[in-house]
Amino acid sequence: MRARCERCETAALPPGGPARICSYECTFCEACAAAMGQVCPNCGGELVPRPRRAVPAAANTGRVGVIGVGEIGRALVDGLCAGAGEPPEILLSPRGSRTSAELAGRYPNVRVCADNQDVVDGSDVVVLAVRPQDRTEALAGLRVGGDRVVVSLMAGVGIDELRRTLGTGVPLVRAIPLPAVRERRSVTVTYPAHPVVDALFDGLGGALPVADEAGFGCFSALTGTLTSHYGYLATLTAWAARQGVPAEAAERYVRGLFQGVARSLGDDSRSLHQLAGDHETPNGINERIRTTWFDSANAESLTEALDALLADLRRSG
Ligand SMILES: NC(=O)C1=CN([C@@H]2O[C@H](COP(=O)(O)OP(=O)(O)OC[C@H]3O[C@@H](n4cnc5c(N)ncnc54)[C@H](OP(=O)(O)O)[C@@H]3O)[C@@H](O)[C@H]2O)C=CC1
Numbered sequence: 001m002r003a004r005c006e007r008c009e010t011a012a013l014p015p016g017g018p019a020r021i022c023s024y025e026c027t028f029c030e031a032c033a034a035a036m037g038q039v040c041p042n043c044g045g046e047l048v049p050r051p052r053r054a055v056p057a058a059a060n061t062g063r064v065g066v067i068g069v070g071e072i073g074r075a076l077v078d079g080l081c082a083g084a085g086e087p088p089e090i091l092l093s094p095r096g097s098r099t100s101a102e103l104a105g106r107y108p109n110v111r112v113c114a115d116n117q118d119v120v121d122g123s124d125v126v127v128l129a130v131r132p133q134d135r136t137e138a139l140a141g142l143r144v145g146g147d148r149v150v151v152s153l154m155a156g157v158g159i160d161e162l163r164r165t166l167g168t169g170v171p172l173v174r175a176i177p178l179p180a181v182r183e184r185r186s187v188t189v190t191y192p193a194h195p196v197v198d199a200l201f202d203g204l205g206g207a208l209p210v211a212d213e214a215g216f217g218c219f220s221a222l223t224g225t226l227t228s229h230y231g232y233l234a235t236l237t238a239w240a241a242r243q244g245v246p247a248e249a250a251e252r253y254v255r256g257l258f259q260g261v262a263r264s265l266g267d268d269s270r271s272l273h274q275l276a277g278d279h280e281t282p283n284g285i286n287e288r289i290r291t292t293w294f295d296s297a298n299a300e301s302l303t304e305a306l307d308a309l310l311a312d313l314r315r316s317g
């Protein structure tokens, strides 16, 4: 299910919420569909209500505060508000102001606070979603006590350092929600396990608590490979365009190719090696690219980049 309106590209379309689709599943928010007279601009077909997915209600985690409302903060809020049941009360930091205001305008259970301390004071679970380089400005001097639990999403910032910055004894948990948290489909790595935090992420696709912080760093390094994947697809598309293929056709084909790959990853009865084997004709074109391009030197270079990232993540966290 598409998570955003294809026309305005801003309206979030959570799976349990309203949206309009055509028979090819081009997807629009209610406002854009109405503006287009309920006609799909791509195929000319009618736009009808998309079936709402039954999404479990959010776990009862109390009030959730978010300090740092950028990409992942927004995705988290969308996910928390997408459930079938009563969403939690959500308090947002005034920064980033545009996104905070937009979310507060969209969801009645969301409000923007006067400052970061206000977010902490009003929340049971405080999510820190600022960029690592902004942590001192955003967090130093905050008073965090009582029964609160703090969840830090900041990559490479360890529990010990965070405790020093916040000067608090409350439980501190690290987590890596992925953008798919918006559709409640993120497997979110957490450390250390905490019943409230894990329940929160269970309602957003699943919590994956890890046993130690070293292991958490490893998952963090894996997360760092995500945008290279898009870069890989863009490189393929650009190559085809340079051969004279219309860029739009090339991109459409590449997207479709890898959407199929993503779907097959949902089949966990087959190992990754099996999936590769099943998609590969012996002596065929996939085997050729895999062995001539993704050869041992290329795999070793990727391994070295991950090793270096992990070493840096562990040094600072
Ligand atoms: N993006 C992702 O997929 C994931 C990100 N993370 C982690 O989450 C964090 C945020 O990443 P991302 O959302 O991509 O980054 P963004 O840059 O999109 O968002 C960061 C937000 O923090 C705000 N901010 C900056 N300073 C302060 C402050 N003093 N007080 C309150 N808010 C402040 C920024 O506001 P302004 O716009 O006004 O500067 C911005 O809205 C990072 O630490 C990252 O490691 C973790 C998992 C996944």
Ligand SMILES: O=C(O)[C@@H]1CCC=N1
Binding pocket: 155, 223, 224
């Ligand atoms: O790219 C980043 O640094 C963030 C952290 C995890 C995902 N995105």
